Amino acid sequence: MKKNIEIRWHGRGGQGAKTAALLLADVAFNTGMHVQGFPEYGPERMGAPITAYNRIGESEIRVHSNIYHPDYVVVVDETLLHSVDVTNGLKEDGAIVINTPRPKEEILPLLNGYKGSVYTIDAHKVSMETLGKYFPNSPMLAAIVKVADIMDKDVFLSQMQASYEHKFAKKPEVIDGNMRALKMAFEEVK
Amino acid sequence: MSKATDISKINEHSPYYDMTPGNQIYGGGGSRKFCTGEWRTKTPVIDWEKCTQCLLCTPVCPDSCIPVKDGKREDFDLDHCKGCGICERVCSFGAITMKEGI
Amino acid sequence: MAFNFKEVMSKPERLAPGHRMCAGCGGTIAVRTVLRALHEGDKAVIGNATGCLEVSSFMYPYTAWEDSYMHNAFENAGATLSGIETAYHALKKKGKISANYKFITFGGDGGTYDIGLQSLSGAMERNHDMVYVCYDNGAYMNTGIQRSSATPMFADTTTTPVGKCSNGKMQNRKDLASIIANHDIPYVAQSTFIGTMKDLYEKSEKAIYTPGAAFLNIMSPCPRGWRYDTPDIMKICKLAVETCYWPLFEVVEGKWILNYEPKKKLPIEDFLRPQGRFKHLFKPENENLLVQYQEEVDRRWENLLYMCSK
């Protein structure tokens, strides 16, 4: 991982982009890093485009502003590509991760000429195959961890196992599926 | 152990540091030290001969000025009676009369 | 417990003299009777909305209250007592206090019917173990007799003055007892001053000792605002009851109970005539207003009888 990174998440209200940002903060925190995870708040409800942010670093994070020049962008819902300028301010030496079943060539024209790395993952497929339901959170989380090289895969998986055990203490049956989603996403993101 | 406020030491001449914090007053019923009897222009007088100790005058006094002891009323508390005359009006035996003056 | 007048009168006075209420005030008559219903040995915390009673009974440094007392502001007596009552349970639970306390709040109709209605409604709905007592004198007397939503129809007040184009307050009074009864609290009652005060005393005792929220609405005449001959207060109250202007009733666990039904209902004029605030109604040209008034009293009385399944 680069020394201190900033990540911007794009999603729609209700899809869990905020939860994913908080989960990322959680898992990074668990490996000893300094973290920040926060959504941009408004009165928007289900379905509206929303933004969430992460700062992850080795030292104390003092800045309390939104992120305008992120190192990474995660797009949880590809339909946003038509309405939101997701690459705005994104550093050229950074990367964007997009949830889509489509090949990269089809996506590139929608990125306003962004010259950095572009990764895609079909979180829908991953989610359906592992969880049987569409929850893009876990796959997108695994994808950004891999792309930004935030931590070692094994460390990530063991941390997430612990985190899910805590989070889903009342419905342990979903833990395995989520773990499978993470593992599969790690392989699928390209 | 908290102590009752000595309100005789709090008046319009006392300096700020003699006042209680938050204007709190400890201990109840301190208003007894304030004589509203001075407001009176008519004064109730009881004729003990006529009084039957029915006590109907007691609960209607707005100023708690008709003390009762062991089921019997005592004389008016003229330190506080404002002379409203309600007691005279409720007395069916004509035992109370309102006299002009204090 | 049967009502023993002599015993009740022998109980210690919990509102000390020396307060600055007007000579002949109905408010303090109400307060004395309510407080007398506290059992000896039980302690109380008294709350008070801003109003005549508050500015006159705790004028620094003189408190007329023998019990602990708190005035906060005009519209928040219900909420303030909610906090005190809750603190009582919290401290008792933690073993920090042991004495038994009762919680009683007094407010005028301004602080109760109007500005304090939200806070009262909240406290009642949360069913705090407290009694809220409204000493209802039917106008904002503290600020100089402005109309309130408790002011009766056609009353002459300083904001509904009688004039060439006005016959006083044009609206009926709000039926607060019924509004509070609809909060479905354990005990609601309406009373005023009659004879030995048995009615008010017994209702106060029930209100205080019924677990949960209770509300008492007590008609408490104001000689200054109503403009009757001050010593006549007991007569005025009796007329209010005998004309069915101010019926005596209770709502116990949702059940409406009529406490007194006049053998011969007196015409409303009998209640209105002694009061200067209704003087204009007795001009010959205003006869129709009296008819209208009687109709309104009748309508409300019929409605009450219906509620009480009479």
Added chain:
Amino acid sequence: MAIRERMSGNEAVAHAIKQINPDVMAAFPITPSTEIPQMVSTFIANGDIDTEFIPVESEHSSMSATMGACAAGARAITATSSCGLAYMWEVLYVAASDRLPIVMAVVNRALTGPININCDHSDSMGARDAGWIQIYAENNQEAYDNYIQAFRIAEHPDVKLPFMACQDGFITSHAVENISLIETEKVKEFVGSYEPENFLLNADMPMAVGPYANSPFYMETKMNQRIAMKNAKKVILEVAEEFEKISGRKYGLFEEYRMDDAEYVIVIMGSAAGTTKEAVDELREQGIKAGMIKVRVFRPFPGAELAAALENAKGIAIMDRAESFSGCGGPLGSELKAALYDAKNESTTVNYFYGLAGRDYTVETACGIYQDLIDYVSGKQEAEQFKYIGLRK
């Protein structure tokens, strides 16, 4: 051993409440402080604490009920934001005048007109003259630390004043960050229990609160509140010193950042202070003598102390996150300028209005302000006394 955790500012305050286990909390939800009573309700529902929660019907009632509980002898708390605080405005004054040591978490949010849920300080600044102690947090760590110190300060016999523990809405209240928590036993020991000498439920001595006070008493009452507020300054420092012993974290009336030889200084409050520190570091690397002061305690206002700390500054930017519509300065600007005047400090001062209703304040914004100061001091630009930044023109 400190506990390494991550949580949002609201979680941090709720956690402190859980550790302190106050007797009574009354609250009404309002964004962005709502999570605090929600979390406390959950703690109660799960039996973690035995606080009595009063779900009141409005903020006016939450403050009123909290006052009643506090006067009754309970340690009583509430939390609010924005219009909720404004709705309490009347009774805030009564709480201070009654000398009730209530602790209220304020999660700062812009006052309505137009309605907006994001951060500025217009709510608590509107209540700045109510007689409450006000302490502002930069991040969730400070929100937690300030909250724990609040009770000791508010309940101190020389103070007995209500306390607003403020933090920036959403910016810290909803941002998850690393935080260092203190063990619950240590917190409990530090905060202690609330044992007022006089209280409504004292069976040995009834108490009357909230009198009508004639003019012969009113000014004297205010003087006593003034003295209590002055005492608070000393107590805040004493409590901070003790707090350092259990936490290792140092607090004062304000924080000086790279002020030793600073010539260009931003004076700011709340979460924007951290962002400003980042700018200071960047400018220092370029050889610019930038410094920052973060005002932590706004009530009592440390005017003389701030003026002393600013003695050698050439250019000072005083940052207000609230308008006061005087046509002149904002709350911090007006008070600090008065303090500088008394100290005969004639440096160039500019009172900036920034970040209203969540308008973002970035490292670049801060750098721009330092550049302004440099230009003003060098005479390259004529200094404006009052300036909106981040405003579209």
